[in-house]
Amino acid sequence: MIDVHCHLEQKDYDEDLNKVIERAKQTGLKAIITCCANPADLEKSLNIVEKYRGFVFLTASLHPIHVPEYTDDQIEEFMKRLEGLKNKIVGIGEAGLDYYWVKDERQRTRQMEVFRMHIELAKKLKLPLIVHSRDSHDDTVAILEEYNYDRVLWHFFGVKDRVEWLVEHGYRASFNTLLLRSKTHKKIVKKLPMELIMLETDAPWLGFGKRNESSAIFKVAEKIAEVKKMNFEEVWQTCGRNAVGFFRLEISP
Numbered sequence: 457m458i459d460v461h462c463h464l465e466q467k468d469y470d471e472d473l474n475k476v477i478e479r480a481k482q483t484g485l486k487a488i489i490t491c492c493a494n495p496a497d498l499e500k501s502l503n504i505v506e507k508y509r510g511f512v513f514l515t516a517s518l519h520p521i522h523v524p525e526y527t528d529d530q531i532e533e534f535m536k537r538l539e540g541l542k543n544k545i546v547g548i549g550e551a552g553l554d555y556y557w558v559k560d561e562r563q564r565t566r567q568m569e570v571f572r573m574h575i576e577l578a579k580k581l582k583l584p585l586i587v588h589s590r591d592s593h594d595d596t597v598a599i600l601e602e603y604n605y606d607r608v609l610w611h612f613f614g615v616k617d618r619v620e621w622l623v624e625h626g627y628r629a630s631f632n633t634l635l636l637r638s639k640t641h642k643k644i645v646k647k648l649p650m651e652l653i654m655l656e657t658d659a660p661w662l663g664f665g666k667r668n669e670s671s672a673i674f675k676v677a678e679k680i681a682e683v684k685k686m687n688f689e690e691v692w693q694t695c696g697r698n699a700v701g702f703f704r705l706e707i708s709p
């Protein structure tokens with residue numbers, strides 16, 4: 457099993473990352489994919505991946521909520537930096553649109569441009585694209601439609617009326633502990649074919665009052681087994697295999 461999306465570079469883990477990694481291993485995880493969403497965190501993220509080589513893998517991007525903090529030149533520069541990291545990252549993302557946190561029209565337009573830059577880079581480097589979308593689903597879908605890229609994982613997917621669309625495109629979706637509380641997410645999981653599903657935590661977030669961590673995907677797998685009326689072991693194995701295949705990780709699921 458693999459946590460395909462969390463943020464180990466967050467300061468929440470500064471004190472005890474070793475223990476967090478240990479607990480993940482004890483829970484049976486074979487890998488964690490950490491997501492660096494801000495250029496300012498890139499060095500720290502690379503160091504973490506180096507330290508836990510073979511267990512922690514990295515995706516990197518400029519998250520849409522951070523777009524307003526950077527100039528066009530800085531973004532251009534960062535994209536070049538990402539291109540140079542081709543062999544150190546396993547995916548581009550999370551990239552996309554976030555209209556929940558960013559209300560300014562001009563910045564939303566910039567988010568769209570930056571999203572396109574990430575898609576183009578993912579295609580060029582032949583790496584998976586990890587999508588983030590919040591209150592911006594129609595535009596996110598429209599931009600993905602502009603490209604014909606098949607290696608797409610929509611993280612934290614929760615768009616009920618886009619399930620068929622997702623399946624048609626063969627895009628993947630990952631689910632986290634919100635599944636334990638959200639009827640919408642349960643309905644989506646029920647409809648989605650198992651081969652498109654992966655597990656994530658988005659930790660340290662989504663701990664509902666306390667810090668979340670990768671070992672929590674165990675609970676997410678349990679819920680998926682319940683919703684899809686499958687046995688736990690089958691869910692655990694399938695989601696792990698899906699992740700290894702999608703990210704082409706050189707490990708066994």
Ligand SMILES: [Zn+2]
Pocket residue numbers: 461462463491550658
């Ligand atoms: Zn995230």
